[in-house]
Amino acid sequence: MAGLKVSFSCSNNTTASSFQNPSVPFFLSSFCKKVVTQIRFPNTMISPPKLQLQALGKARAEVLFSAKMAAGTVNEVLPPLLDSSSEPPPVFDGTTRLYISYICPYAQRVWIIRNCKGLQDKIKLVPIDLENRPAWYKEKVYSANKVPSLEHNNEVRGESLDLIKYIDSHFEGPSLFPHDPDKKEFAEELLSYTDTFNRAVISSFKGDGIGNEAGAAFDYIETALSKFEDGPFFLGQFSLVDIAYAPFIERFHPFFLDVKKYDIIAGRPKLTDWIKEMDKNDAYKQTKGEPKELVDVLKKRFLAQT
Known part of the structure; x- marks a missing residue:
């Protein structure tokens, strides 16, 4: 039996999936436009955008479908975890x-x-x-x-x-590393700093308060976000640098709120705006975890009694 995945695109530009967010009431459908994002058959899954593209030339179809992917308009069905009981994939068969x-x-x-x-x-x-x-x-x-x-x-x-x-x-797709010499140099500096940033923040997990090292690390981020004025990101425009920091700040923000009762964005308007802008990026949002689960993982790893 085939199954449909339906999204509701609302007037306020939010999207609620009936599969991913079962708390969304169906009466919202009167204010939203229904969009079928996936069709499931017993042994396969086909997205309607891909079906539409089959009528186009192969090269053009691939370009348009990749654009839809990059824009985050095609929802991906994530594969299950592979554990010690799982068979390996056919390694080195040409698949990336x-x-x-x-x-x-x-x-x-x-x-x-x-x-x-x-x-x-x-x-x-x-x-x-x-x-x-x-x-x-x-x-x-x-x-x-x-x-x-x-x-x-x-x-x-x-x-x-x-x-x-x-x-x-x-790989194809828009380049996310700057060509401007000043931005390129700053990008390398920021990428080199990521490990230092993470160590400084993690060092404050145990003990009371946030600690001088962690506070200084977040201040460094605030200052870095102030360098270029042509956008809200580290280099002004979205780049590899934002990708390098996003997963960690995504975890540190709720962790400090929960464990330290400290808001890392308080008094840091650039960091506040950066987080808001990152959360608008659909390609990034598809990778985000639930804050509580992320906090629990950090607690288990760094705060568990030994």
Whole structure:
């Protein structure tokens, strides 16, 4: 039996999916336009935009469909986690695969750029259960046994910052790295600072208060967001730098509210605006986790009693 996935595009530009948000009442349909986003058959799933494009030339169809992907107008059905009981994919069969964990911020970086460049139909997601990871992942895919990793052209690469640059330069879609010399230099500075930023913030997880290092790290971000005035992002316009920081600030913001009763955006208007703008990015929003779940993961990892 075929099944339909229906979204409601409302007048205030919000979208509520009847599958993803069951709390949305059906009486909203009188104010919204129904849009069928997916058609399910027993063994396959077809999106109507792709059906429409079949009548077009292949090259034009691929360009238009990638544009829809990049714009976030095509919802992706996420694959299930692979664990120790799962069979491996047919590695090195010519398919480009991105191995991730849905809860890993480093993997989320690469997932975001995949979506932003509209590569959902070019790079297949392979989610790994990190708490029960399959032995074949280390043996057959990536000996470092970490995520993310990218299988492309019969090679496997790792390290999230390297991968977001690699995907940006080796795949189609809009470039997310600046050509302007000043912005390019600042981008490299900010990308190099990401590990320092994360260490400074995480160092304050235990103990009372936020700590001087974490406060200084968030102040650095506020100052960095003030450098260019041609947009709300780190380099003015959206770039790899925003992708590098987004998964971590997405976690730190609710964590500090919950554990420290401290709002990292208080007194930081640039960071406030940046978070608001990032939350408008559909390609990024498709990768976001539930705040409570993200906080629980951090508590389990950093605050659990030993």
